[in-house]
Amino acid sequence: MVDVMQRLPVGSGFSSLDDATAAGAEAARAALGALGGAEPGLVIVYGSIRYDLTALLAAVRGVTGATPLVGASTSGQFADGTYVPAGTAVSVMVLGAGVYRFGASVVTGVGADALAAGRELARGAMDAAGGDTTPHSALMVLADGMAGDMQSLLTGIYRVTGARVPVVGGAAGDDRTFSGSYVFFGDQAMRDAAVAVWIGSERPLRVVSGHGWKPKTLPMLVTRVNGMEVEEIDGRPAAAVFTEVISQRTSGEARNFEGAYDGWDTGHSFGLIEPDGTQLIRGAFVGEDGALRTFVPLPEYCAVQFVSADQDDLLNASEEVVDDALRDVSAPAVMLMFSCIARIDLLAVRAGEEAARLHKAAGQVATFGFYTYGEFARSTGVAGYHNATLTAIAL
Amino acid sequence: MSTTAHPPDEAARLREELVAAIAATSDAYRQTSRLIRVLTVLGRPSSPAELVDQTLVVLSQIYAADVAATVRAIGGRLQVTSACGIPEDDPAYTEGWPLAGGAAEALTSARAVARTGAGLDLAVDLPPSMVPLAPGSAVWVPVGEAGAGDELLVMYRVSAGGFPPGDLPVLGSVAARLGLAVEARQRSAAVENLATFGHRLSSRLDLPSIFDEAVKLLPLLVDADEAGIVRIDGEVAYLCASTGTAGLPSPDQPIAVADLVGWAALRSGDIHAGQYQQLGQAGQPDGSDLHGSDLHGSDLHGSDLHGSDLHGSVLHGSVLGVPIMRDGSPNAVLYALRRDHRPFRRDAVESASIFGNYVGAAITNAELYLALGGSESKLRLITDSISDLIAVVDAGGRFVYASPSHDRELAIPPDGLLGTAVTDLVHPADRPAVTAALVRPSGTAKVEYRMRSGRNVWVWVESALRLAPEDGTLVLSSRVIDERRRLEDELRRRATHDPLTELANRALTAERLDLALARGGDGQIGLLFCDLDKFKEVNDRLGHEAGDDLLIQVADRLRTCVRPADLLARFGGDEFVILLDAVDDLDAVTEIGDRVVRALDAPFWLSGELVEISVSVGGVLGACGESQASAMLRDADAAMYAAKNAGRGRVRVFDEDASQHSLGRLELRSDLAQALARDELTIHYQPIVELATRRILGFEALCRWTHPRRGPIPPDEFIPLAEETGAIVGIGEWVLGQACHRLAEWQRLPGNGHLRISVNLSPVQLQQPEAAARTLDVITSAGADPRDVWLEITEHSSIRQDVTDFVTALRGAGVHFALDDFGMAYSNLSHLKRLPVEILKIDKSFVAGLPAKDTDRGIVRAVLAIADSLGLTVVAEGIETEEQHAELLALNCGQGQGYLFSRPVAPAEATELLRARSLLPA
Secondary structure, three states: OHHHOOOOOEEEEEEOOOOHHHHHHHHHHHHHHHOOOOOEEEEEEEEOOOOOHHHHHHHHHHHHOOOOEEEEEOOOEEEOOEEEOOOOOEEEEEEEOOOOEEEEEEEEOOOOOHHHHHHHHHHHHHHHOOOOOOOEEEEEEEEOOOOOOHHHHHHHHHHHHOOOOOEEEEEOOOOOOOOOOOEEEOOEEEOOEEEEEEEEEOOOOOEEEEOOOEEOOOOEEEEEEEOOEEEEEOOEEHHHHHHHHHHOOOOOOOOEOOOOOOOOEOOEEEEEEOOOOOEEEEEEEEOOOOOEEEOOOOOOOOEEEEEEOOHHHHHHHHHHHHHHHHOOOOOOOEEEEEEEHHHHHHHHHHHHHHHHHHHHHHOOOEEEEEEEOOEEEEOOOOOOEEOOOEEEEEO | OOOOOOOHHHHHHHHHHHHHHHHHHHHHHHHHHHHHHHHHHHHOOOOHHHHHHHHHHHHHHHOOOOEEEEEEEEOOEEEEEEEEOOOOOOOOOOOOEEOOHHHHHHHHHOOOEEEEHHHOOOOOOOOHHHHHHOOOEEEEEEOOOOOOOOEEEEEEEOOOOOOOOOHHHHHHHHHHHHHHHHHHHHHHHHHHHHHHHHHHHHOOOOHHHHHHHHHHHHHHHHOOOEEEEEEEEOOEEEEEEEOOOOOOOOOOOOEEHHHOOOHHHHOOOOOEEEEEOOOOOEOOOOOHHHOOHHHHOHHHOOOOHHHOOOOOOOOOEEEEEEEEEEOOEEEEEEEEEEOOOOOOOHHHHHHHHHHHHHHHHHHHHHHHHHHHHOOOOOOHHHHHOOOOEEEEEOOOOEEEEEOOHHHHHHOOOHHHHOOOEHHHHEOHHHHHHHHHHHHOHHHOOEEEEEEEOOOOOEEEEEEEEEEOOOOOOEEEEEEEOHHHHHHHHHHHHHHHEOOOOOOEOHHHHHHHHHHHHOOOOOOEEEEEEEEEEOHHHHHHHHOHHHHHHHHHHHHHHHHOOOOOOOEEEEOOOOEEEEEEOOOOOHHHHHHHHHHHHHHOOOOEEEOOEEEOOEEEEEEEEEEOOOOOHHHHHHHHHHHHHHHHHOOOOOEEEOOHHHHHHHHHHHHHHHHHHHHOOOOOEEEEEEEEEEOOOOEEEEEEEEEEEEEOOOEEEOHHHHHHHHHHHOHHHHHHHHHHHHHHHHHHHHHOOOOOOOOEEEEEOOHHHHOOOOHHHHHHHHHHHOOOOHHHEEEEEEHHHHOOHHHHHHHHHHHHOOOEEEEEEEOOOOOOOHHHHHOOOOEEEEOHHHHHOOOOOHHHHHHHHHHHHHHHHHOOEEEEOOOOOHHHHHHHHHOOOOEEOOOOOOOOEOHHHHHHHHHHOEOOOO
16 A cells, blocks of 8 residues: 555745734645645634634634644744744645545643643544544644643543554644743634644654753653652763763753743753663753753653753754654655753754755655654654654644 | 873774663663553552553553553453554454463463464464554563463564563563552452441331342442342342343242352352343353353344343343341352353452442341241240230121120229220220221221229230120220330330430430431431530530539430420430531531530539530531431531531531541551451450449450540440441450450359350341351350350340350350340340350449439339249349449349449459459449
C-alpha cells in the first residue's frame, strides 16, 4: 500500500492584518487558493492572541466552511521558511481530503483530570474518523498546556490508542505573556481544553523529535519534588545546585527568557535520562521565592543531567529532525512541526534561521508549525511530553 | 585549574575515559532511579486498580516499553487485566489468547523470562491484535510472591534492544512487590468493607431485607458481578434474593439441594470456589478442567448471566458458594458469580466467609426478633404453677358450673356465678373477643381477657374452650395470668426502656428510627446525641447514687425540651438521644440541641449541694426513605464527639469533621487486632461469694483493655468491636487460658481446692470450627480441671442450636455452664430446659432495683422460682448495698457478686483476698 499513496494536497496562508476578521479571511483565502481546487479535509489555524479569536475563527470558517478546524494560539509561527514572531499574525494550513482519514475532537476539563481528558479526547478523535480502520494511524494533539499535566493527558490517550498510534503536537502559546492560551475547535476558542486529529493512513506514520541539548553535568538524582517545585537534587537544595550549574556556563549559551519569567535561564534545562541514554528536556527556572520550578512535575527520584545548548547545536538539531521525519516516507507533502519558545530565546537574533533551515532541509516538502509551551512526540512507550524540543510528523 | 600539561594523545585518552565514566554513572543512576521510582509509586496511597495502572505507566516510562501490562492465566488462556499500551477495546482484555511461549515458561518456572529478536515467536508470544506492532523484545515476570500463581507482568518493546539479564532480578523484585502491594490494598479495602457491611446487615431485623442487603453487598466485597442467596429447607432450597431476576427460579420454586452448585462442599460447611461451564458440571477450583473450546466458544461472550441460574444447569464463570450453617448443616447459601472466569482467591474466600457469618448472625437476630413478637409460651413456666379454673357454660353463654378454685383465685363463690353470663364479667374492651370465642369455640385456641374479680378489680384470665358434643355446652379451662401479663409487660418494657429514667432505650429508639425512615415521602428526621460532660467526676465525687439521681433529674429536664411526637431515650451511661419527628432542616435540629444545652444550664441539687453540669450535643438530619438508621446514629455520635472536642456545652451537627470520629472507631478496630500482641490486655477477677457466709466460691475473669493513647476502653465498647472483627476468638482463648492457669495456681493455696473460675464466652467464639475441642484444649493445657471451669454464655447466644451442641460436648467433659445477664434479652425460658445450664446470673439492673422496686423484686423472685423448679443455682450480679444483700438472702438467693464484696481486682490482689479467706463487709 505504501507506494500507491497519492500526494496530500496542501495549502497555507498567512496574514498580519490588524483586524481579526480581515486577517482570518486573508490567511484562509490564501491557504485554500494554494490547495489548487482539491477538496479540503482539515483546516489548521495558528493565531496570535492579539486577535479577537472568535472573530478570527469565524472569518476563517467563512472561507473554509464546515471543514473540520483545529488550531491553537501561539507564541510565534513558521511556514515554508518564514518566521512569524509572537504577537503578529495568523497562519492557516488546509490539508486536502481523501488521502488520509481525519477525525477531530475536543475535550475540556484538562486541569481537573488530565488523564480522563486524554481518554475522552482520543476516543472522540477515533470515533470522528470512523474508528481505527486504517492499517496505520497517528494523533495530532494541541492543548492548553497551562491547564494541566500534559504527560497525564498523553497517558490517557495511550490507554485508548495503545502503542501503535504515535502522537505529535504541542501546547498552545500566548505570545509569551503567560496570560492564558487557547485551542481552537470549529468556531470556538477554548481554554482548559485540548483538541486532537486522528490521522488514519495506508502507510506507516512516524513522529520524530530532536533538541540539540548536551549534558553539562554528571548524572544526579532528583530526591524531592513537590508538584512543580524541585526541592532537592542529590539531597541538596535544588535551587543551589541549579545556580551552581548556571554559574559555570560558558559564553554564548546563557539567555534569560524575555517576558514573565525573569528567573528562567533558558540556556539550561533538566535532561531526564531516558532508558536509551538520551535526554528528555524539562525547562526550569528559579522563582521569585528562590525555589526551583519546572513547567511539569518531575518524577521523584528520576535521574537527570543538566543540559545546555548553543545556537549552532539547536539549528543543527532542527535539520536532523527534518531528515529523520522524511526518512523512508514516500511522496511527503507537508511537515507539521512544533518548536519550543525556549529555542527562540536561545537563538535570539538568529531566531529566523530555524524556519529558514527547516524549509531548506525539507526541500519540496512544505513546513508549517508554531512556537509552543511544550511539545508532544510519543513514539516509544508512554512518555511523550517534551520541553525545548522540536517535534514533527511528515504527511 | 590544572597546571600540568598532557601530551595530546594522553588528553584524548583521558577524555575518552571521562566519557566512559560518565556513561557508566548515567547507567548506574538510571538503574537506581528505576527501582526507586517504582517503589515510590508502590508506596503512594491509591486503590488497587490505580496502583497497578500507575505502576505500569512508570514501567513504560523507565523501561521505554511500548506495552506494559498485567495478564492472568485463566483456563489455559491469558487475559490482560491492566495495560499501558494496549488499546482499551482490544480483545486481549476480554477474550485473551492461548497461554504458551514465554508466558507459559515464566509461569511454569516461576521466574522472569526475556526473549528478543528471533527468540520471540509473534504467533504465540503476544496477543494476536498486537502482532502489527511487531515487538522486537519481550519480558514476562511472575507477579506476587514466588510461586503465587497465575499472574504475569509483561512488557514489549518494538526495538530489539531486549531486556538484558541484569534487568530481570530488578523486574522480578518489582513484580513481587507489586503483587504484595495490590494484595495489601485489597485486604485493607476488604476489611473496611466488612466493617461497613457488618454494620449495615446488623441494622436489619427482617429476613427479606437482610437477604436483599446481603446480595447487594457481597459482589462489592468479593468483586463479583452477581450474587444470590438460597435458603435450605430439608432436601430442597429456595432462592430468596438475587441481584438479577430474569431466568432465575421464582422464590416458591424448589431446587433439589443436590443440584445446588458446590453442594458437596457446602453441605459440610465448607466454602465452594470453582468454575462452571456452559453445561453445568462442577469444575476444579483451579480451573484445570476447563481447557478446550467448550469454555471459550461463543457462549462465553455476550451471554447474559441472568439467563443462567444457581442450581447447576446454565452457569458459566467463576462461582463462590458460602454456607450459612446452623445445627451442623447449611441453613442458607450465599453465591457470588464472576462472568469473566477469574477465580475467587483466598482473600475473597476469607472475606466471604466472615460476611457469611455476619449474614448468619443477622438471620438469627431477625428470627429472634420475630420470636419475641409472637412469643406465646415465653412465660408458660410461671403460669404452670397456678391452678386451673374449670367452668361449664351453656349455649346462651351462662355459667352452669364453676369449680371451687374460682373462689380462691377470683374471690367469687362458685354458686354466685351460676346463671350469670360470662360476658357480664368481662372487661368491655375484651368482650368482642370473648363473645367470638363462645360462638366459635373450635376456631379459638385460647382467649385472654380481663375479668372482674370478687374484689372488684380486673384480673387477667386465659381460657381454653372445648365444646361438649352431647349437649352443646362449653367447657372453659381457665387460669389467672395476671402475674404473667405483668411480668411480660415489664419484660417488654425493660426490653424497650431504661429502668433508671423510664426513658426509651437503644432498641426502641432504633426501632422507631427505622419506622420513621421507612415512612417514605420527603419528610426529614432529626437525631440528637447528648452526652453529659464530666458526668464521671460527679459519679466519682458524690457516688453512684448521686450519679443516678443526676441522670433522673436530667431526664426530667430533657422531657421539657421535646415535642409530643419526639422520642427521648437514654442509651446507657450518660448518653441521651432525642429522635425528632418531622423536622424542617438542620437549623431546627440545632435549635432543639440548643434548647437541650440551655435546659441543663441551671445547677442541679445533688447530695445536698449545687452541681453544675453541661452537655455536648451532636445532631444529624436524615431523609425518610433514604437515610439509614445506623448511619444516622453513628453520625450523630460522631457529631457529639466533635461538639465535645470543641469545648463542651456545645451543639454540633454532623459534618466531615465529625466523620473523623467514625474513622476513630475504625482505627480502634484495627488497634484492637494488635492489642493482644502488644500486651495491652489484662484480666481482672471479681469474687463470686456465698451470700450467707461471704466465702469466696470462685472468680469471674474480666478482660480489660488499656489503649496506649486513649487509656482504658470500656468492655462494652471493645468487646462488640472484637466480636465484629473476629478478634474475640483470639482474645477469648487467651482470657480462658490465663484464667485457667491462674485458677490452677490458686487451687494450690490451702483450702482453695474447690475454687472455680467463670469465664465469659462470646457467641462468635462458639461459631468457630472445632470450638468445643479447642476450648477444652485451652482449659487442660493451662492445667485446670474442666470440672472447676464455668463458662458464661449469654441468653442471646444460647438460642443457637450450634451452642447446644457446643455446650453438650463440653458438659460431657465436665465443664459447667452459666447463663449470663438473665432477663436482659428475650427471657426465653424454654431454652433453659434444652441447655445443660446450671447457673442463672441475674442481671445487675434487676438487683439495682432491690429492695425498693416491686417490679424488680417480682422479677428476681420469679427467676429464683423458675431456677428452683429447674434445679438451677442463681448468682445475683451487681450487689452494691447491704440492703440488696439482705433482700437477696431473704429471697433465698444463694450466690452473688458485686462491689459490696469486691470490685474486679488484679491477680495479686485476688490472691490476697483468697488468703484472707472471706470478704467482710466494706
